[in-house]
Amino acid sequence: MDFDYVYAPVIKGKVNDIKAASFVAHNFLDRIKPIFELPPFVVTDKAEQVLARFSRNLSKHYAQRPCYVDFPLLREGATTSDGIPVLENAYGQLNALSINFEPTYGFDRDDTQWRLVINQAEKSGGMLLRLTPDDLEFVSDTMDQIQDLTVRGLDTRIVDVLLDCRSLTNAAQTTALSESASVMIDNLATSFRLRKVIVTGSSAPKTVTSVEKNSSGSLLRNELSLWANLRLRNLAMDAVYSDYGVIHPDFTDLTPSPHINGKIRYTKGKHIHIFRGHSLSQDDRYEQYRKLSHAVLNSGLYLGHTYSHGDRYIYDCATGHATTGNAGTWVLNDLNHHFTHATEQISRLETLIYRGYPETAILQAA
Numbered sequence: 237m238d239f240d241y242v243y244a245p246v247i248k249g250k251v252n253d254i255k256a257a258s259f260v261a262h263n264f265l266d267r268i269k270p271i272f273e274l275p276p277f278v279v280t281d282k283a284e285q286v287l288a289r290f291s292r293n294l295s296k297h298y299a300q301r302p303c304y305v306d307f308p309l310l311r312e313g314a315t316t317s318d319g320i321p322v323l324e325n326a327y328g329q330l331n332a333l334s335i336n337f338e339p340t341y342g343f344d345r346d347d348t349q350w351r352l353v354i355n356q357a358e359k360s361g362g363m364l365l366r367l368t369p370d371d372l373e374f375v376s377d378t379m380d381q382i383q384d385l386t387v388r389g390l391d392t393r394i395v396d397v398l399l400d401c402r403s404l405t406n407a408a409q410t411t412a413l414s415e416s417a418s419v420m421i422d423n424l425a426t427s428f429r430l431r432k433v434i435v436t437g438s439s440a441p442k443t444v445t446s447v448e449k450n451s452s453g454s455l456l457r458n459e460l461s462l463w464a465n466l467r468l469r470n471l472a473m474d475a476v477y478s479d480y481g482v483i484h485p486d487f488t489d490l491t492p493s494p495h496i497n498g499k500i501r502y503t504k505g506k507h508i509h510i511f512r513g514h515s516l517s518q519d520d521r522y523e524q525y526r527k528l529s530h531a532v533l534n535s536g537l538y539l540g541h542t543y544s545h546g547d548r549y550i551y552d553c554a555t556g557h558a559t560t561g562n563a564g565t566w567v568l569n570d571l572n573h574h575f576t577h578a579t580e581q582i583s584r585l586e587t588l589i590y591r592g593y594p595e596t597a598i599l600q601a602a
Contacts, residue, residue, distance in 0.1 A: 243267060243269075243476070245257070245481055252565070252567045255297050256481075257280070260579065268579055273308060274305075287326045294330070299334060305498060306339075322350065323353075340365075341353045341354050342367065343381050350388060357395075368402075369400070369416075372399060398433050399434065399436070401436065401459075404439050404458035434476040441484060444512050455508045457507060464595055467589050481571045482570050492579070494517060496515070497515055498525055499566070508600050524559040577583070588595060
């Protein structure tokens with residue numbers, strides 16, 4: 237199922253997040269291979285029902301496009317009501333719906349499930365091995381664990397590896413992770429025959445409290461700097477770009493705040509720009525999105541109403557041609573713009589890297 241792509245975003249698998257990927261323009265879709273995660277759920281929910289809802293959403297909005305699928309929050313040893321391991325049930329539902337997916341798994345998961353994962357990888361034609369920051373720190377142990385998987389029957393020629401750096405909060409941390417990631421990539425490339433190595437992380441905040449209400453601010457995308465630094469090191473394998481969109485890696489809305497703020501997150505260049513309103517429980521409630529949309533249009537950042545589905549909605553909301561939507565609507569819009577921008581951006585920067593531009597010039601061109 238391998239194909240040539242430049243961007244592998246990690247996407248929380250709620251319906252609007254999945255739609256945000258599916259609404260990317262067709263001329264960009266061939267350059268994206270999303271990593272869909274089962275979103276958080278409450279422990280009292282029946283696992284098979286949670287998995288069925290997730291699978292149906294993928295089937296409805298992303299069934300035919302290649303993707304990875306991960307279930308990172310399934311409890312070790314958990315079973316469905318009829319005693320089937322939940323991961324087996326999950327793969328069964330995806331297969332039954334003919335979803336074009338490859339499984340994702342890591343060494344921080346239930347070790348007894350590796351045979352099931354390897355069998356699904358063979359059926360799907362590939363898999364994604366997800367490594368954590370701890371895996372990056374202990375390189376020799378990680379190499380031994382991968383070698384053990386080959387003894388269990390995994391053919392690494394169908395394996396992609398995700399180096400998941402999680403939250404990237406500052407430049408010093410990003411530089412340190414770049415060093416760790418480069419060592420890991422060289423060790424992977426010299427020890428195994430792999431398909432691709434993907435590097436991900438996120439500078440997105442858990443909340444927008446760092447931006448004053450009814451104002452705007454911006455955050456540097458450290459994940460972009462991380463990727464550019466790795467791509468220009470002449471490593472044994474080229475790193476594929478990934479991020480978490482505009483979402484923090486540990487974000488969950490299982491206990492939503494009653495004072496959630498209206499906001500639009502708009503990615504351009506090296507930054508995520510945050511246009512913050514105020515509590516959606518105040519008098520103007522969702523009508524504040526018309527003011528926020530106007531703020532984006534007048535910011536000098538807006539890329540035009542034909543740029544993406546999300547950009548069109550911003551324009552239509554500002555001009556009164558669309559409703560103000562709800563919080564989920566704006567997750568869809570923010571992510572869809574981001575996915576479109578990141579795909580176009582990385583495709584363009586890859587051309588500059590091929591031409592030999594230095595890192596400073598690459599980031600200036602972002």
